[in-house]
Amino acid sequence: MRQNLLRADSALLSYPIREVVIIGKELEKLGEFSMIWENIGDPVAAGEPVPAWMHDVIQKQVATERSFAYTETKGALAAREYVLEHFSDKKKCTVEDILFFNGLGEAINKVMNNLPKETRVLVPSPTYPSHATAESMHAGCAFLSYSLDPENDWEPDVEEIENKVKYNDNVVGILVINPNNPTGSVYKRETLEKIVAIAKKYDCFLIFDEIYHHMTFDGIKTTLLHEIVQDVPGISMKGISKDIPWPGSRCGWIEVYNAEKDKNFKGFIEIILLTKMLEVCSTTLPQIVLPHLYDHPEYECYLEGRIRKYEERANEACEFFSHIPQVRVNKPKGVFYLVVELIDLPRNTLESVNKQVRLYLDDLEQTPDNLSKNTDFQFAYELMGSEGVCVVPLTGFSSDINGFRMT
Numbered sequence: 001m002r003q004n005l006l007r008a009d010s011a012l013l014s015y016p017i018r019e020v021v022i023i024g025k026e027l028e029k030l031g032e033f034s035m036i037w038e039n040i041g042d043p044v045a046a047g048e049p050v051p052a053w054m055h056d057v058i059q060k061q062v063a064t065e066r067s068f069a070y071t072e073t074k075g076a077l078a079a080r081e082y083v084l085e086h087f088s089d090k091k092k093c094t095v096e097d098i099l100f101f102n103g104l105g106e107a108i109n110k111v112m113n114n115l116p117k118e119t120r121v122l123v124p125s126p127t128y129p130s131h132a133t134a135e136s137m138h139a140g141c142a143f144l145s146y147s148l149d150p151e152n153d154w155e156p157d158v159e160e161i162e163n164k165v166k167y168n169d170n171v172v173g174i175l176v177i178n179p180n181n182p183t184g185s186v187y188k189r190e191t192l193e194k195i196v197a198i199a200k201k202y203d204c205f206l207i208f209d210e211i212y213h214h215m216t217f218d219g220i221k222t223t224l225l226h227e228i229v230q231d232v233p234g235i236s237m238k239g240i241s242k243d244i245p246w247p248g249s250r251c252g253w254i255e256v257y258n259a260e261k262d263k264n265f266k267g268f269i270e271i272i273l274l275t276k277m278l279e280v281c282s283t284t285l286p287q288i289v290l291p292h293l294y295d296h297p298e299y300e301c302y303l304e305g306r307i308r309k310y311e312e313r314a315n316e317a318c319e320f321f322s323h324i325p326q327v328r329v330n331k332p333k334g335v336f337y338l339v340v341e342l343i344d345l346p347r348n349t350l351e352s353v354n355k356q357v358r359l360y361l362d363d364l365e366q367t368p369d370n371l372s373k374n375t376d377f378q379f380a381y382e383l384m385g386s387e388g389v390c391v392v393p394l395t396g397f398s399s400d401i402n403g404f405r406m407t
């Protein structure tokens with residue numbers, strides 16, 4: 001090649017939830033065993049059957065001509081109207097403020113990458129990796145984080161948020177993931193209100209990733225951005241990968257709040273839309289199916305049944321881990337994830353890594369970076385090789401706490 005094709009910041013690109021799978025698949029082949037995949041955030045891939053009523057609704061829509069056409073760049077009007085009516089707040093947002101994307105993954109990248117390079121968004125640690133990677137790729141350096149506190153049920157450290165915003169003039173936004181991946185926590189309303197107050201005080205916007213908003217356990221209602229945002233500019237992120245669940249649809253959206261109140265913020269959203277226009281629009285079919293799925297008479301009961309199962313599983317797992325002194329768990333309040341902190345890690349070294357892992361690493365003729373650095377990566381590779389169980393190391397969620405996330 002006449003020029004180097006590798007961008008200088010490519011080392012920042014990382015998505016460990018899928019990277020462990022590549023290694024797990026190799027170990028499966030080498031060890032001739034079937035891996036138990038505890039890493040997956042995809043209910044369908046994890047073996048939950050797609051109910052017949054979902055198949056029926058989707059097939060009915062495929063039969064219409066409309067499902068084969070482009071939509072407007074913002075997304076199908078009927079889908080945007082539905083979102084406005086059911087998930088949003090007409091006082092702070094109109095149908096024009098709802099934009100569809102090919103999955104929330106695309107929305108996350110579009111939002112972060114359209115910010116000026118010198119600006120920063122504060123991202124939680126641990127976090128869903130797409131946010132951290134998109135933030136660091138846009139800024140060209142390590143992402144800027146605030147801590148979630150395991151001693152306080154993984155609630156955000158509000159004081160740290162305020163200090164980071166106060167002393168970094170280039171912070172323009174604060175990201176909150178609620179209910180949370182990877183921790184399964186659901187934040188107290190007062191914590192969220194404090195974060196809104198910080199955004200207001202320092203003239204920042206908010207991003208609330210609320211993709212799991214329907215997935216909380218008994219009696220806990222998620223506080224949604226639109227309920228507390230007041231007049232602060234904000235973006236709520238939602239999608240149909242988890243609650244419906246149709247992750248293969250690649251269908252997510254953003255609801256933009258209070259855009260009219262801040263010209264600067266409004267201009268930023270317009271740029272996001274212009275970059276989306278270069279791709280014409282997002283996939284049509286899931287958007288036109290969306291209202292029919294959520295409105296289906298069996299949907300509520302189906303979702304409720306799944307949530308009960310997730311809660312039971314979380315209870316069983318917490319009970320199991322509570323008897324192991326070297327680990328610590330916080331009981332999740334929603335979602336289908338559990339974080340297990342490794343308090344007293346076995347002092348693994350590469351020499352002690354079991355035979356299959358060793359063989360594989362020899363094959364690679366190099367040590368993956370994260371294996372040499374992070375003890376919980378060593379633990380996760382050992383667990384794959386010796387027990388045939390794949391989990392995601394917690395440091396893979398941009399955290400400096402050793403542990404793992406399982407589903």
Ligand code: PLP
Nearest residue numbers: 041103104105128181239241252
């Ligand atoms: N945000 C969070 C917190 C997630 O956990 C995920 C997927 O696991 C996404 C966004 C991406 O969702 P999508 O499937 O819509 O791209």
